[in-house]
Amino acid sequence: MTTGVVDSAAQKPQAAADSSRIGLIVPSSNITMETELPELFRRQSAATGHRYTFHSARATLKSVTKEELLAMVDKAADCAVAVSDADVDVIAYACLVAVMAQGPGAHVGSEEIIREAAAGNGMPAAVTSSAGAxxxxxxxxxxxxxxxxxxxxxxxxxxxxxxxxxxxxxxxxxxxxxxxxxxxxxxxxxxxxxxxxxxxxxxxxxxxxxxxxxxxxxxxxxxxxxxxxxxxxxxAATATTFEVLQALGHQPAISNAGRLLQGSLVAHAPTR
Structure with a gap:
């Protein structure tokens, strides 16, 4: 079993010491990830004072069928290049079932494709996926x-x-x-x-x-x-949030979303 978030090949400075940029790759019909994650990170900001902004790229998906899911996977690298243009600190591939449709363990390869695409664009970033998370x-x-x-x-x-x-x-x-x-x-x-x-x-x-x-x-x-x-x-959303925080080296401090994101379920979220 793999462990940990796929880290960027090189460290990049954040735009500001008190701010982090989070890139999302989402299905075109997704209306939830861009509401739940910002709300979770708003609560993290309220507890810590650190700011988070979100920057998305979209891949076409209307019906949750294996055929459409696999077609979406083919667009992951292009989406990674597009979202990395915003010089994000971490990229989350936010379509769990698109990755899982490729078979057990597929998140490892999907995360590597995204990492390589961002690095090849001159904008390396840490990478996670909802499936891997x-x-x-x-x-x-x-x-x-x-x-x-x-x-x-x-x-x-x-x-x-x-x-x-x-x-x-x-x-x-x-x-x-x-x-x-x-x-x-x-x-x-x-x-x-x-x-x-x-x-x-x-x-x-x-x-x-x-x-x-x-x-x-x-x-x-x-x-x-x-x-x-x-x-x-x-x-899927709270696990992805947990790994984004890990990638940034931030301890979870999110209220009313379960013990995982309160920081009391895992003793320490390791710094990446």
Whole structure:
């Protein structure tokens, strides 16, 4: 199993000592990652005084099918070049299932492609992906058995489960919400997630993946589900946030988004 964020080949100064630039590569129909991540980092800023700005590149994706997901992967390098033009400190490849559709462990190669594209553009940056962040975060918190909520059709949810299990974990239960249109996924009500999570076989789990998708809104439910079930709760968005903070060498200090981002679930987020 791989560990850690793929680091940039060279260190770059930030635009200002109290500010960091975060690059995102997102599906064209994504309406969630650019709302949940800025909100999480707003809370981090409120606690620490450090500022974060976001700079995005988009790759075409409308329907969450394997064919469209693989077509999106082909655009990753071009998106990395475009977003690196903003001289970002870290790039997050924010489409979990596009990476996972390539097979177990694919995040390693995807992150390397993005890293090389940014470096080749003369703008090296640290790189993470939502797929890699999810499995590495599960390892960081010591979870072996997980229960999962995903918005996908059942075949894609099975593929995500196989990817997670290929990284050395056991998916003890999963729920498929069976929404194929990616824009519709972004309109799902996170208020429904506590009841959905309650119905999982969570007694067998070490952690809950409340949203195995960067497009499915979940931020407003993370703390409530964690408080109710008494288990660590992570999502594609919170795991990505955790690794972005790691890449920047910043200790998590985010409120009301679960213990992972409060900084109390992992003893120390290593400086990269």
């Amino acid at each position: 999810l499995v590495r975060t599960l390892e960081a918190i010591g979870a072996r058995n997980v229960a999962m909520v995903a918005p996908y059709m059942k075949p894609l949810t099975r593929m995500v489960s196989e990817y997670i299990e290929g990284a050395g974990f056991t998916v003890v239960d999963s729920t498929s919400l069976e929404v194929s249109d990616n824009l519709a996924v972004g309109c799902l009500d996170p208020g429904n997630l506590p009841a959905i999570a309650r119905d999982l076989r969570h007694s067998e789990a070490d952690a809950i993946i409340l949203s195995a998708c960067v497009q499915m809104p979940s931020l407003n439910a993370v703390q409530a589900v964690e408080d109710e079930l008494g288990l660590p709760v992570i999502t």
